[in-house]
Amino acid sequence: MTEHRNAALKYSQDHHQETLVKMKEIIAIPSVSTDPDHKEDIQNAAKWLEKELHALGMTRVEIFPTPRHPIVYGENLSAGEDAPTVLIYGHYDVQPEDPIQEWKTDPFTPTEVGDNLFARGSTDMKGQIVACFSAVEAILQTGKLPINIKFLIEGEEEIGGSHLEGFIKENKELLACDFFLNPDTGMLASDLPTITYALRGIAYFELRVQGPKQDLHSGTFGGVIHNPAQVMTDLLSGLHDDQGRVTLKGFYDKVLPLDIEERDELSQLPVGDEFYSGQAGVPKLWGEEGYSAVERTGARPTLEINGLYSGFIGEGQKTVLPAYAMAKVSTRLVADQDPGEVYEQFKSYLAENAPDTVTWQLDKLAGDLPSQSDRKSKWIEAYVKAAEAAWGKRPIFKRDGGSVPVVVHIQQSLGVDSVNIGFGLPSDNMHGPNEKIHLPTLYKGIEALVHFFFNL
Amino acid sequence: MTEHRNAALKYSQDHHQETLVKMKEIIAIPSVSTDPDHKEDIQNAAKWLEKELHALGMTRVEIFPTPRHPIVYGENLSAGEDAPTVLIYGHYDVQPEDPIQEWKTDPFTPTEVGDNLFARGSTDMKGQIVACFSAVEAILQTGKLPINIKFLIEGEEEIGGSHLEGFIKENKELLACDFFLNPDTGMLASDLPTITYALRGIAYFELRVQGPKQDLHSGTFGGVIHNPAQVMTDLLSGLHDDQGRVTLKGFYDKVLPLDIEERDELSQLPVGDEFYSGQAGVPKLWGEEGYSAVERTGARPTLEINGLYSGFIGEGQKTVLPAYAMAKVSTRLVADQDPGEVYEQFKSYLAENAPDTVTWQLDKLAGDLPSQSDRKSKWIEAYVKAAEAAWGKRPIFKRDGGSVPVVVHIQQSLGVDSVNIGFGLPSDNMHGPNEKIHLPTLYKGIEALVHFFFNL
Numbered sequence: 001m002t003e004h005r006n007a008a009l010k011y012s013q014d015h016h017q018e019t020l021v022k023m024k025e026i027i028a029i030p031s032v033s034t035d036p037d038h039k040e041d042i043q044n045a046a047k048w049l050e051k052e053l054h055a056l057g058m059t060r061v062e063i064f065p066t067p068r069h070p071i072v073y074g075e076n077l078s079a080g081e082d083a084p085t086v087l088i089y090g091h092y093d094v095q096p097e098d099p100i101q102e103w104k105t106d107p108f109t110p111t112e113v114g115d116n117l118f119a120r121g122s123t124d125m126k127g128q129i130v131a132c133f134s135a136v137e138a139i140l141q142t143g144k145l146p147i148n149i150k151f152l153i154e155g156e157e158e159i160g161g162s163h164l165e166g167f168i169k170e171n172k173e174l175l176a177c178d179f180f181l182n183p184d185t186g187m188l189a190s191d192l193p194t195i196t197y198a199l200r201g202i203a204y205f206e207l208r209v210q211g212p213k214q215d216l217h218s219g220t221f222g223g224v225i226h227n228p229a230q231v232m233t234d235l236l237s238g239l240h241d242d243q244g245r246v247t248l249k250g251f252y253d254k255v256l257p258l259d260i261e262e263r264d265e266l267s268q269l270p271v272g273d274e275f276y277s278g279q280a281g282v283p284k285l286w287g288e289e290g291y292s293a294v295e296r297t298g299a300r301p302t303l304e305i306n307g308l309y310s311g312f313i314g315e316g317q318k319t320v321l322p323a324y325a326m327a328k329v330s331t332r333l334v335a336d337q338d339p340g341e342v343y344e345q346f347k348s349y350l351a352e353n354a355p356d357t358v359t360w361q362l363d364k365l366a367g368d369l370p371s372q373s374d375r376k377s378k379w380i381e382a383y384v385k386a387a388e389a390a391w392g393k394r395p396i397f398k399r400d401g402g403s404v405p406v407v408v409h410i411q412q413s414l415g416v417d418s419v420n421i422g423f424g425l426p427s428d429n430m431h432g433p434n435e436k437i438h439l440p441t442l443y444k445g446i447e448a449l450v451h452f453f454f455n456l
Numbered sequence: 457m458t459e460h461r462n463a464a465l466k467y468s469q470d471h472h473q474e475t476l477v478k479m480k481e482i483i484a485i486p487s488v489s490t491d492p493d494h495k496e497d498i499q500n501a502a503k504w505l506e507k508e509l510h511a512l513g514m515t516r517v518e519i520f521p522t523p524r525h526p527i528v529y530g531e532n533l534s535a536g537e538d539a540p541t542v543l544i545y546g547h548y549d550v551q552p553e554d555p556i557q558e559w560k561t562d563p564f565t566p567t568e569v570g571d572n573l574f575a576r577g578s579t580d581m582k583g584q585i586v587a588c589f590s591a592v593e594a595i596l597q598t599g600k601l602p603i604n605i606k607f608l609i610e611g612e613e614e615i616g617g618s619h620l621e622g623f624i625k626e627n628k629e630l631l632a633c634d635f636f637l638n639p640d641t642g643m644l645a646s647d648l649p650t651i652t653y654a655l656r657g658i659a660y661f662e663l664r665v666q667g668p669k670q671d672l673h674s675g676t677f678g679g680v681i682h683n684p685a686q687v688m689t690d691l692l693s694g695l696h697d698d699q700g701r702v703t704l705k706g707f708y709d710k711v712l713p714l715d716i717e718e719r720d721e722l723s724q725l726p727v728g729d730e731f732y733s734g735q736a737g738v739p740k741l742w743g744e745e746g747y748s749a750v751e752r753t754g755a756r757p758t759l760e761i762n763g764l765y766s767g768f769i770g771e772g773q774k775t776v777l778p779a780y781a782m783a784k785v786s787t788r789l790v791a792d793q794d795p796g797e798v799y800e801q802f803k804s805y806l807a808e809n810a811p812d813t814v815t816w817q818l819d820k821l822a823g824d825l826p827s828q829s830d831r832k833s834k835w836i837e838a839y840v841k842a843a844e845a846a847w848g849k850r851p852i853f854k855r856d857g858g859s860v861p862v863v864v865h866i867q868q869s870l871g872v873d874s875v876n877i878g879f880g881l882p883s884d885n886m887h888g889p890n891e892k893i894h895l896p897t898l899y900k901g902i903e904a905l906v907h908f909f910f911n912l
Contacts, residue, residue, distance in 0.1 A: 160772065160773070200675060202675075202775070204773045204775070211736075211738060212736035212737055212738050213736065213737030213738075214737075216735075216736055217858065218758075218760045218762060218786060218788070219656060219658075219788055219856070219857040219858030219859060220753065220856075220857050220858055221732065221735075221736060221753065221857070222753065222758040222760045222788050222857060223743050223744065223749075223752035223753045223756060223758040223788070223857065224729075224732045224741045224742065224743050224749045224752050224753055225732065225736045225738055225741065225742065226738070226740075226741075226742030227760050227761055229692075229761035229762075229763075229764045230692070230693075230696065230760075230761050232689070232764070233688070233689040233690075233692040233693040233761070233764075234689075234693045236685075236686070236689040236693075237686075237689040237690045237692075237693035237694075238693075240686065273680075276677065276680045276681065279672075279677075280667075280668035280669065280672055280677060280681045281668055281669030281670075282667060282668050282669075282681055282682070282813060282814070283812060283813065283815075284682075284812055284813045285680045285681065285682075285813070286680065286681065286682030286811070286813045287679050287680050288679065293679075293680045296679035296680050297676065297677065297678065297679045297680055300679060302674075302678040302679040304674045304678045304683050304686075304777055305683055305685035305686050305689070305766065305767070305778070306674060306685075306767050306768055306773070306774060306775060306776050306777070306778070307685075307766060307767040307768040307769045307774070307776070307778070308685045308688070308689075308764050308765060308766040308767060308769070308778075308781060309764060309765055309769040310761065310763060310764040311761070311762050311763040311764060311784065312762055312763040312784060313763045313764070313765040313782065313784070316616065316821060317616070317660045317762070317784065317786070317821045317822055318762060318763070318784075319658070319660070319762060319786060319858075320762050320763070321760055321762070322761070322762070322763070322764075325764060326769065328767065328768060328769070328773065328774075330674060330773070330775060332674065332675055332678050332679070355742070356739060356740055357738060357739065357740045357741070357742045358738070359739070365772060365773045366773055400675070400676075401675040401676050401677070401678060401679065402673065402675030402676055403675055
């Protein structure tokens with residue numbers, strides 16, 4: 001086994017150029033999932049993956065159509081029933097390239113500048129997919145697979161309403177595995193291998209407060225009709241207390257507390273107040289009292305106003321008393337909060353606090369559970385050792401404030417834990433112009449994956 | 457004099473048909489002031505007035521151009537220096553006819569249906585202008601004018617940024633008069649002659665609260681960046697207390713209190729809670745404790761949110777932490793409040809209450825003083841008697857919640873009081889589709905004006 005591992009590592013080191021060529025091939029296909037003009041590119045990207053999975057040695061490869069963009073599946077179960085099975089996630093679609101004028105190189109012509117490869121989709125996440133392919137190839141070209149492998153690669157990650165959740169529910173047997181590998185969560189720095197063990201859930205609402213049946217003249221009616229924009233500001237303002245806590249009754253009841261060990265670990269992450277205030281360009285941070293910035297964004301639930309509208313918002317003035325006000329409000333949730341329960345809490349708050357001079361309606365637009373992995377699972381332990389072997393240092397453990405629904409859907413449908421890693425860096429401009437990937441980090445990542453697969 | 461008065465009244469009664477024909481002529485010119493396509497119609501309306509003022513017997517008639525729409529002036533000062541001089545206001549422009557599909561007759565083809573004449577501009581206010589012409593004509597065709605008369609008729613009342621204020625300031629001598637007659641404020645019902653003795657002023661603001669330098673991901677930054685929409689709702693929510701009072705420091709200091717006599721008069725107006733809740737279609741009224749609905753809309757200052765914007769307001773969801781929030785806020789003011797002082801009060805409020813996690817900017821978009829006429833001036837007494845003669849009942853005195861800047865500009869520049877009357881009814885659909893004027897009320901109004909001019 002050690003001999004095979006070493007041979008595979010050497011193979012991967014000797015084939016950086018081939019990895020780079022493959023990355024350039026898939027990146028050059030502009031598989032922008034939101035844009036109907038790129039429908040053929042999406043198909044071509046799926047076909048490229050099908051071809052590569054075959055070439056890689058997958059014994060079953062299949063493209064599953066969905067009402068929108070296809071899902072690509074590949075497996076090699078030659079390690080046998082006694083070996084563990086990993087389900088590796090990927091998405092082959094990319095964000096639109098806008099704003100195009102801010103790119104220094106063509107977004108779909110992968111361009112090497114120093115240690116970086118610039119192109120849309122390089123870090124998010126075609127580079128990560130190719131890294132997984134290269135690690136598996138290195139092992140298969142130098143011997144037998146020590147584990148069973150399944151690839152699940154979708155084309156709808158960058159758009160709302162992905163069909164992946166339904167596909168997972170309907171294909172539990174096909175996707176059955178011992179754990180889920182999600183290489184889409186990145187590293188905090190090129191010398192800081194990172195494991196993301198918690199992702200926040202979300203509950204997203206639209207609130208409408210209806211006042212008069214139509215816009216009124218604010219001179220004639222100002223003083224007798226309760227302005228729905230005023231009611232809205234009262235209601236929204238009441239959602240936080242003076243300590244920056246959310247006031248919904250029961251909101252914090254199921255929040256798992258941070259233990260001393262975890263707080264100590266989080267406090268050592270290189271993400272202080274200056275990181276957030278610098279990125280946002282604000283004079284001063286804000287938030288729930290009693291928690292550090294990194295705890296507030298990752299380990300504590302929050303409530304945000306995402307949008308607000310009422311009345312006249314054009315240039316100049318219009319003396320209108322608006323008929324209604326609308327707000328988009330979302331909560332980011334942590335384990336073990338439940339978006340359905342938060343919906344009920346919000347409705348109760350409104351029932352209790354909305355005056356009887358108006359009517360209101362609360363719609364739930366989206367809900368995803370938070371996810372939290374066992375930091376001491378054997379899968380994570382295996383990656384800790386792999387990262388130590390590749391980078392020479394123990395990986396750091398971080399929480400992410402965002403939501404990655406696929407991790408939750410896999411946990412719910414397949415009942416397995418996930419390992420969230422990846423080789424993208426904060427400086428990679430994910431979703432922005434001049435997206436890039438740092439090649440030395442990616443090559444180290446391939447070695448880490450080789451170690452990981454042998455460690456399982 | 458009594459003989460002349462009776463002859464003039466008879467003349468006006470015998471010439472309803474001629475009054476109607478004149479109304480139809482001017483109404484048929486679609487002088488929509490906001491629409492550049494109607495520029496020639498505006499010119500034609502001004503020329504029609506010029507011609508009619510000559511025909512009426514005005515000894516000086518002049519069209520004054522402005523950077524936008526011309527002002528028409530006419531005078532007959534033959535009553536001599538010992539007689540009082542009245543400056544009669546009018547505007548010959550009209551609102552756009554939208555929504556056109558809701559009109560039952562063509563908006564610019566005056567159409568008689570029963571006692572009503574339907575057309576855009578019929579009640580607001582071409583009918584009122586023609587009523588004044590007919591009253592003057594009745595007097596001049598049966599004898600000499602007992603008073604000096606000046607007409608001031610603008611074409612920019614229905615648009616922002618009228619040039620009338622500047623014209624008044626620059627032509628104080630031309631417009632010098634003993635009092636101002638504004639026939640643009642209407643009656644509460646066809647059997648309720650009405651004098652509007654107070655108009656609210658206004659101070660209109662735009663408030664911007666700036667948070668991060670750009671929209672942020674609400675997952676990554678939610679919990680550490682103070683959401684400017686949340687700050688905005690806190691700030692706006694704090695502008696009213698639990699009793700429905702405005703919290704700006706000093707806001708009520710200059711508000712003239714209502715005395716018992718005035719409150720008693722106002723309580724007899726046929727405008728109860730049901731009037732407002734019915735018109736607005738709301739389950740329940742709201743407002744400042746301790747005051748009736750009619751007091752709250754006319755005699756008390758108010759603060760309204762006219763518009764509200766932040767972040768994502770389209771269909772569906774976007775998990776954005778917005779860069780900024782914007783609100784349009786206006787206050788309606790009563791004597792002796794000052795819009796400039798309210799601006800300072802609002803700025804002080806923000807300086808005191810806005811957190812240092814954001815920056816803010818408050819712009820004053822408009823400011824007009826409130827106006828209040830002496831309910832016992834000899835001009836008003838003269839109209840009281842005139843209305844009693846025409847309708848057989850004492851007129852009611854009302855305040856109006858809206859603002860009529862020309863009344864304030866005349867008071868400020870010429871130092872004279874105003875008589876605000878008119879023969880439009882609440883059911884006339886002013887500014888809406890199917891605008892109309894009630895002809896029997898208008899004809900009574902002409903008789904009231906004849907009496908009025910003889911009473912002075």
